[in-house]
Amino acid sequence: MKNNIQRAVGIIMLTFLIFSAASVHSQVNTLSAAEKSAGWKLLFDGKSLNGWRSYYETDNPSKGWKIEDGCLKNAKGNGRPRTGGGDLMTDELFTDFEFSFEWNIQQVGNSGIYYMLQERQHNPGFLMYNGDDGTSAVAFEYQLVDDERHPDVLQNGPIHATGALYALIPPNDAKKLNPAGQFNESRIIVKGNHVEHWLNGKKIVEFDLGGDVLLKAIAKSKFKNEPDFGKKKPTRILLQDHGDEIRFRNMKIRSL
Numbered sequence: 001m002k003n004n005i006q007r008a009v010g011i012i013m014l015t016f017l018i019f020s021a022a023s024v025h026s027q028v029n030t031l032s033a034a035e036k037s038a039g040w041k042l043l044f045d046g047k048s049l050n051g052w053r054s055y056y057e058t059d060n061p062s063k064g065w066k067i068e069d070g071c072l073k074n075a076k077g078n079g080r081p082r083t084g085g086g087d088l089m090t091d092e093l094f095t096d097f098e099f100s101f102e103w104n105i106q107q108v109g110n111s112g113i114y115y116m117l118q119e120r121q122h123n124p125g126f127l128m129y130n131g132d133d134g135t136s137a138v139a140f141e142y143q144l145v146d147d148e149r150h151p152d153v154l155q156n157g158p159i160h161a162t163g164a165l166y167a168l169i170p171p172n173d174a175k176k177l178n179p180a181g182q183f184n185e186s187r188i189i190v191k192g193n194h195v196e197h198w199l200n201g202k203k204i205v206e207f208d209l210g211g212d213v214l215l216k217a218i219a220k221s222k223f224k225n226e227p228d229f230g231k232k233k234p235t236r237i238l239l240q241d242h243g244d245e246i247r248f249r250n251m252k253i254r255s256l
Contacts, residue, residue, distance in 0.1 A: 104183045110144070
């Protein structure tokens with residue numbers, strides 16, 4: 001009798017977990033009625049790469065980018081740029097916007113979201129990193145990285161940590177980051193000349209285009225030789241392939 005009761009309880013618990021998981025999964029990459037009313041639209045439908053294309057025409061995104069469990073997943077390369085599926089960017093351009101997304105990076109992983117994008121595929125400029133030929137994208141970057149383990153953070157500090165305006169402005173003390181292997185929710189807001197980075201419901205970076213804080217940071221950075229860097233323009237949203245595994249889901253945007 002006791003064993004029968006235990007088996008029955010086990011079946012009930014398993015059924016509950018299955019239905020709970022299915023319910024959570026069904027809510028991924030969808031918009032509520034309230035979100036639709038507020039002007040949100042999905043940038044990823046959970047099933048295809050519709051609305052996205054490679055930064056380089058010669059890259060084949062299917063080499064590394066896969067749709068798995070409702071996520072857009074970039075496979076692990078060798079930790080160097082473009083060794084997974086290559087950078088992906090939206091077909092559409094945005095000016096004033098709020099972009100929300102969830103992401104999950106693996107241990108020692110590195111990636112980022114580019115915006116205020118300068119495309120240099122056919123107009124090479126200064127070299128961005130070792131191995132660059134001058135055609136890589138130049139942009140503001142919302143850094144996504146394993147803060148605890150990645151050497152870039154350990155060597156260069158907060159301006160290279162998750163949520164930073166990469167190499168320019170570090171996140172503030174409100175930052176609360178879930179560890180590598182767990183999902184985090186981030187937002188990028190661009191409205192007029194004001195820009196904000198959010199992480200897990202907390203505003204962690206804010207600055208003004210043309211403001212002293214940003215201009216001084218640029219003057220001390222590798223971006224100082226790019227005359228158009230930091231100037232507002234319609235922009236694509238780019239998912240960086242830094243050669244590490246990362247997953248994205250619930251990518252949505254609205255115009256402001």
